Every structure is written in C-alpha cells, then in structure tokens.
Amino acid sequence: MRRPDRNGQCYLWVKGETGQGIQGFLRSIKLLRCGSRLTYNSDQRIWMPTTNTFDPPVRWDLRTGPANSATLIFEGDLDANSTPSAWAKLDVALAGTRFSSLEIDVSGLSFCDSAGLALLYHISSGGMTPNAAVRLNGLNAELQHLFQSYSAQDLRALQAHEPARTSLPEEVGSATWAWLVDLRQQIDFIGEVTVSLLAGLFQPRLMRWSEVMRVFEVAGVNALPIVSLLTFLVGMVIAFESAQPLAQLGAQVFVANLLGLVMSRELGPVMAAIMLAGRSGSAFAAELGTMKVNEEINALRTMGLSPVRFLVVPRIMAGVLLAPVLTIFAMYAGLLGGVPVLIGLGFPLRMVLRQVQLGLHFGDLAEGLSKSIVFGLIVASVSCLRGLQTGEGPRAVGESTTRSVVSSILLIILADAVFAVVIYTLRS
Amino acid sequence: MNELPASLIKVRDLTIGYGERVVLENVNFEVRRGEVFAILGASGSGKSTLLKHMIGLLPPIRGEVLISGANIADAEGADKTRILRKFGVLYQGGALFGSLTAVENVRLPLDEFTELSDVAKDLIALSKLRLVGLESAATRLPADLSGGMQKRAAIARALALDPCILFLDEPSAGLDPITSAGLDALIRGLAGGLGITFVVVTHELPSIFAIADRTIVLDPTTRSIAAEGAPAYLREHAPQQWVRQFLNREAA
Numbered sequence: 238m239r240r241p242d243r244n245g246q247c248y249l250w251v252k253g254e255t256g257q258g259i260q261g262f263l264r265s266i267k268l269l270r271c272g273s274r275l276t277y278n279s280d281q282r283i284w285m286p287t288t289n290t291f292d293p294p295v296r297w298d299l300r301t302g303p304a305n306s307a308t309l310i311f312e313g314d315l316d317a318n319s320t321p322s323a324w325a326k327l328d329v330a331l332a333g334t335r336f337s338s339l340e341i342d343v344s345g346l347s348f349c350d351s352a353g354l355a356l357l358y359h360i361s362s363g364g365m366t367p368n369a370a371v372r373l374n375g376l377n378a379e380l381q382h383l384f385q386s387y388s389a390q391d392l393r394a395l396q397a398h399e400p401a402r403t404s405l406p407e408e409v410g411s412a413t414w415a416w417l418v419d420l421r422q423q424i425d426f427i428g429e430v431t432v433s434l435l436a437g438l439f440q441p442r443l444m445r446w447s448e449v450m451r452v453f454e455v456a457g458v459n460a461l462p463i464v465s466l467l468t469f470l471v472g473m474v475i476a477f478e479s480a481q482p483l484a485q486l487g488a489q490v491f492v493a494n495l496l497g498l499v500m501s502r503e504l505g506p507v508m509a510a511i512m513l514a515g516r517s518g519s520a521f522a523a524e525l526g527t528m529k530v531n532e533e534i535n536a537l538r539t540m541g542l543s544p545v546r547f548l549v550v551p552r553i554m555a556g557v558l559l560a561p562v563l564t565i566f567a568m569y570a571g572l573l574g575g576v577p578v579l580i581g582l583g584f585p586l587r588m589v590l591r592q593v594q595l596g597l598h599f600g601d602l603a604e605g606l607s608k609s610i611v612f613g614l615i616v617a618s619v620s621c622l623r624g625l626q627t628g629e630g631p632r633a634v635g636e637s638t639t640r641s642v643v644s645s646i647l648l649i650i651l652a653d654a655v656f657a658v659v660i661y662t663l664r665s
Numbered sequence: 666m667n668e669l670p671a672s673l674i675k676v677r678d679l680t681i682g683y684g685e686r687v688v689l690e691n692v693n694f695e696v697r698r699g700e701v702f703a704i705l706g707a708s709g710s711g712k713s714t715l716l717k718h719m720i721g722l723l724p725p726i727r728g729e730v731l732i733s734g735a736n737i738a739d740a741e742g743a744d745k746t747r748i749l750r751k752f753g754v755l756y757q758g759g760a761l762f763g764s765l766t767a768v769e770n771v772r773l774p775l776d777e778f779t780e781l782s783d784v785a786k787d788l789i790a791l792s793k794l795r796l797v798g799l800e801s802a803a804t805r806l807p808a809d810l811s812g813g814m815q816k817r818a819a820i821a822r823a824l825a826l827d828p829c830i831l832f833l834d835e836p837s838a839g840l841d842p843i844t845s846a847g848l849d850a851l852i853r854g855l856a857g858g859l860g861i862t863f864v865v866v867t868h869e870l871p872s873i874f875a876i877a878d879r880t881i882v883l884d885p886t887t888r889s890i891a892a893e894g895a896p897a898y899l900r901e902h903a904p905q906q907w908v909r910q911f912l913n914r915e916a917a
Contacts, residue, residue: 317826321780350827352781355788364784382858386792391800395768395787398804629808630763 294319295346295353299330305337307369309360312345315353324356328365336369344375354380358387419626426545426622430553433546437554448551449558456517457559464512464563465570471504472496472574480582493579493589494596500571501597501605507653508571509563510612513556514645518620521552522641525624526634534625549621553614560613561606568605608656615652616645673698673830673862674719679728681711681718687726688714690888694881698829701856701863703873703896706883707911712866713757713834715883719864720754720832721745732830750778752830753823757838759815761807767794767818768803774825793821797851813844817851824855830862831855837869849875870914874900882908 295313361373437444483489579589623641627633674696682688688711696702704712717723721737729736761770771790797817837845873896884891892903900912
C-alpha cells in the first residue's frame with residue numbers, strides 16, 4: 238500500500254495463493270485504516286494489520302523529570318480529526334499519575350485548531366492531572382488569542398445550569414389560565430366576526446368580494462380534484478364492504494340506497510369538511526400566522542383597519558360558500574365510486590340509478606348541505622382564529638397550523654353529532 | 666488557518682439571475698486571504714444574490730466561483746461538504762434555531778461534523794461565545810436575545826468549525842449605531858486576531874469605512890461592477906461620479 242496520491246487515492250496490491258484467505262481479507266478491508274501494514278497470520282489464517290506505515294497526525298511524548306515533574310511534548314497536527322483519539326489516549330496515559338508539575342510544550346505543533354486548543358486547555362486547567370501545576374508553552378500569538386477565550390468557569394456554569402422546571406400545580410394552573418384566555422379570545426372573535434359578517438351582508442360594499450373570490454378559487458375550485466378522488470374511492474370501498482353482508486340477506490341491490498344515504502347525509506359533508514380543514518384551513522392559519530409574525534396584522538391595526546373585517550370575514554364567507562359546492566362534488570363522486578362496483582356485481586346502471594333515486598329524498602340532500610354550511614363556517618373561522626393567535630417565531634406558525642386542523646376536525650365531528658341528535662329528534 | 670493561496674475566492678465571468686432575469690453579468694473579482702472584503706451597492710443591485718451564488722445556494726447562469734480553487738457550483742457529496750467546511754455564513758436575521766439555546770446553536774455543527782467529547786464541544790462552543798462576548802447568555806434561547814446578540818451568536822455558530830472565510834449578509838441591518846459599531850469591532854478583531862477572511866454584503870457606509878480593506882460597488886443599470894478598491898480611495902477617486910456621491914452619502 239502506498240501513500241495517497243494528490244487525489245486522495247491509495248493503491249493496494251493483494252498477492253497470495255489459494256487458501257490464504259484473500260476473500261476474507263477483502264471482506265474485512267473496511268476495518269483497516271489508511272496506512273496500515275498487513276501481515277499474514279498463518280495460525281489464524283487471516284491477514285491482519287500490524288504497524289502503521291505512516292506517522293499519526295499528532296504525536297506526543299511524556300517525559301518525567303525530577304521531583305514528580307513531567308513534560309508533555311506535542312508534535313504534528315492537532316485538529317478536529319486527530320483530537321478525539323489523542324484526548325482519549327492522553328486521558329488513559331495521565332490517569333493515576335502523581336505529577337506535581339506538568340509542562341506542556343506545543344512549539345512542535347504544525348497546526349492546531351479549536352478542537353486541539355480545547356484539549357490543551359483541558360489539560361492545562363487540570364482536567365487530566367488535577368494535582369499538578371500545569372504550564373503551557375509554545376503557543377503562537379494567534380492561538381494564544383483563541384486560547385484565552387476558553388474558560389473552565391463558563392463550562393462549570395453551563396454544566397450547573399438546569400432548565401427551569403415547573404411543578405404539577407403550576408402546570409395545571411397555567412394550562413387552565415391558557416384555556417380561559419383562549420375561551421375569552423374565542424368569544425371576542427365570534428362577536429367580532431358576527432358583527433363584521435352581518436355588516437358585510439347588509440352593506441355588500443364593505444365586503445372585499447375580490448378576496449372572497451380569490452379564496453374561493455384557491456381553497457375551493459383547486460380542491461375539487463382531490464375531494465372528488467378521495468370520495469370516489471371511499472364510495473367504492475363502502476360499496477365493496479357493504480355488498481357482502483347485504484348479499485347474505487339477499488339485499489345486495491340496496492347497496493345503492495345505502496351509498497346514496499351515507500354520502501348525502503354523512504360522508505359527503507364530513508369528508509369535504511375534513512379535506513377543507515386539512516388543505517385550506519391549515520393554509521388560512523399559516524397565512525395569517527405568517528402575517529402576524531411579519532407584523533402585517535399590526536400594520537393593519539395601526540392603519541385603523543380591522544384584521545377580522547379585512548382578512549377573516551372574506552375567508553369565512555368563502556368557506557361558507559365553497560363548503561356546499563365541495564360537498565355536492567363529494568356526494569356525486571362517492572356515488573360514482575359505487576357504480577362500477579354495483580355494475581361489477583351484475584346490476585344494470587339503470588337499476589342502480591333508480592335505486593338511488595328511490596332511496597334519496599330532498600331532506601337527505603338538505604341535511605347534508607345544511608351541515609356543510611356549518612362545517613365551512615367552523616373550518617374557516619377556527620383556522621383564522623388560530624392564525625391570529627400565532628405567537629412569536631416560525632415555530633409558532635407551525636403550532637397554530639396544527640391547532641387549526643385539530644380544532645377544526647374536532648368541532649366538525651362534534652357538530653355532526655349534534656346534527657345527528659337534532660335531526661333524529663325532529664324525525665321522530 | 667490552513668495554508669491557502671493569496672486569492673482565496675475567485676469569481677470568474679459570473680452571470681447570475683433568477684430564471685430569465687439577469688441581475689449581474691460577467692462579474693470578475695478576487696478576495697484575498699485575510700482581508701475584509703465588502704460588496705456594496707444600492708438596494709436591488711444584486712448584493713445578496715451575488716452572496717447566495719458565492720456560497721453555492723444558487724447555481725450561476727454562466728461563470729464560476731472558486732473557493733480555494735474548487736468550484737462550489739459543480740461540487741457534490743463529500744467534495745461539496747469539504748468546500749462548505751471552509752466557510753461560515755451569517756444570514757441577515759441571524760437564522761439561529763429557535764428551539765436551541767445559544768450554546769446549543771454553536772454546538773450543533775460540532776455535534777454533526779466532529780467526534781469530539783461533550784466536554785470538548787462545550788469548551789469550544791463556549792469559547793466561540795466568549796469571542797463574541799456572549800458567554801453570559803449561553804443558556805438563553807434566541808427569542809430572549811436582542812437583535813445584536815442574535816447576530817453575535819450567529820457569528821459564534823459560523824465560527825464553530827474554524828472556517829477560513831466568513832460571509833456576512835447585512836450584519837448591521839436593524840441594529841442601533843452602538844451595537845453596529847460593536848459588531849464592526851468584532852469583525853475587525855476576528856479578521857486581525859484569527860486571520861479570517863470576511864466577505865461582507867452591506868449598504869451601511871459607516872461599517873464599510875470601519876471594517877473593509879477593499880470593496881466592489883455594484884451598478885444596477887449596467888449589471889456589473891462599477892468600481893473596485895479601498896473604500897476611502899473610491900470615495901475620493903472613483904471614476905464614476907455616482908460612486909463618489911454614493912460613498913459620500915450625497916444625493917445625485
């Protein structure tokens with residue numbers, strides 16, 4: 238093996254006879270360090286590294302003197318690569334020594350970086366020979382300047398520092414307080430939104446319709462493909478899953494009725510609302526959160542403009558308008574997803590459509606659409622509120638986005654449950 | 666601190682821009698080892714864009730940037746890491762990681778690129794913080810630091826792996842004059858004491874006269890370098906009148 242050339246490559250010639258373990262050597266070559274000399278151990282029948290051909294990057298010599306004194310002489314390069322092993326070896330070499338004085342001579346070092354200086358500082362501050370008086374000689378002026386920036390006092394202060402911990406009662410108290418503050422902000426927000434929304438409806442010129450249309454397009458029209466695809470697949474799965482148990486009752490044809498009812502009453506509005514929360518609600522929260530971090534919200538306030546009227550109301554209006562549209566697409570896509578399954582089960586298309594027509598009533602559609610309006614209102618307002626509640630820094634934007642999605646989905650399911658109870662009561 | 670050629674950075678026939686829009690065309694200059702080199706120009710002249718190309722964040726349209734003879738735009742994998750280890754960058758806002766304390770921010774490159782012990786890494790990180798005068802704020806989060814302190818902590822982080830070059834993007838932006846002067850003194854001290862080469866993008870004239878050995882002035886109309894030399898010399902003797910007016914803070 239020769240020294241690496243200018244490109245950092247070195248060459249290795251392997252010569253041997255059959256049975257000398259060349260294959261095994263080639264497998265173990267990754268264990269060898271550059272510069273290793275190899276010998277063949279005939280007892281173990283393996284090639285093994287023996288001594289280093291090249292000098293290690295840093296060398297030291299520990300010379301003991303009279304009266305428990307010693308001198309540690311460094312040579313070579315003491316850098317971030319060579320320091321870790323030098324540190325470990327010196328730790329072992331100096332452990333248990335009883336020197337009363339130790340002189341470190343670094344005049345032979347050709348290169349030393351911050352890592353090397355950390356080692357020299359550690360030794361000279363008694364980190365390895367606590368009982369010895371240590372003196373460091375031979376540092377050049379540039380390194381001396383850097384060396385002076387090392388401080389055992391700073392290290393002790395850092396090691397003694399413990400992050401502030403709060404007790405359980407403190408945590409419960411602060412969480413309760415945060416919840417109460419959040420509740421108050423929600424009440425304020427609902428009030429402000431209601432006033433601004435009514436003002437916008439009764440005085441349409443106050444509403445920023447161009448912004449409403451922009452949000453409608455971005456959050457609604459652009460979401461149609463993904464909402465349709467998702468509900469199409471859900472419809473397909475429901476048709477497959479319900480076909481088998483209904484077949485046992487001889488009622489497979491009612492898969493179409495079931496699908497129609499489920500998609501129009503429940504899954505259509507809920508799936509569309511969840512997609513709205515995940516795709517557009519999170520975008521609302523992130524957008525308003527970033528605006529808050531960039532002090533754009535403050536800029537609006539100081540211009541005398543209400544952030545709720547200027548930013549929130551157009552988004553809520555767009556959310557309320559686009560949720561039913563998305564829901565209608567979700568309903569149709571879900572039904573379409575079931576059609577190929579039913580055709581595959583042997584039912585003609587006309588029969589499937591007839592069954593859907595028989596099973597569905599205007600009330601089912603009205604139930605789904607009225608739900609979707611409420612869901613749209615929830616998603617848009619909750620997302621905007623979370624966006625406006627964003628704290629300081631980019632991390633806060635991520636947190637408010639997560640909170641917007643979680644809160645929206647939670648409230649959608651809660652509202653859906655309330656709808657189920659109310660509609661059941663009305664029907665019965 | 667390594668043995669390096671006199672010209673540490675060579676920018677050759679560099680044409681840069683965003684998509685179709687060319688910002689600077691056929692730019693040539695060199696940065697010498699150990700000097701504080703300032704890139705100066707009016708807002709929108711392409712200073713920060715040039716810096717982003719010099720540190721390899723953006724690919725040039727034509728030309729090359731050589732750092733210690735290696736072309737950063739072409740380098741990949743281990744070669745690119747080797748070039749990146751030669752320099753540190755201070756971004757305009759400091760770009761400290763908000764969830765880490767000041768000392769953890771400085772320790773991060775040491776954790777990722779060295780096999781040093783925890784004590785060694787703490788010693789180095791604290792020494793860098795002491796170099797920039799922030800040893801007492803080591804355990805504070807960036808949000809608890811002032812703007813000037815954040816920039817100094819970011820410089821300490823950039824120094825963690827002993828780079829030979831520091832790129833500073835608008836180091837004095839948003840700082841009060843006293844903090845800004847303190848930062849200038851720190852840059853001069855690091856350049857003089859540690860031999861670090863600085864490339865500073867700024868339009869803060871007091872800073873340039875305080876720290877820069879040489880400067881280039883970018884001309885947004887010709888999309889090229891209008892003048893190159895020592896700032897004090899250019900203030901009096903730049904061939905273009907607008908450059909002299911610019912450096913003397915006179916309205917055209």
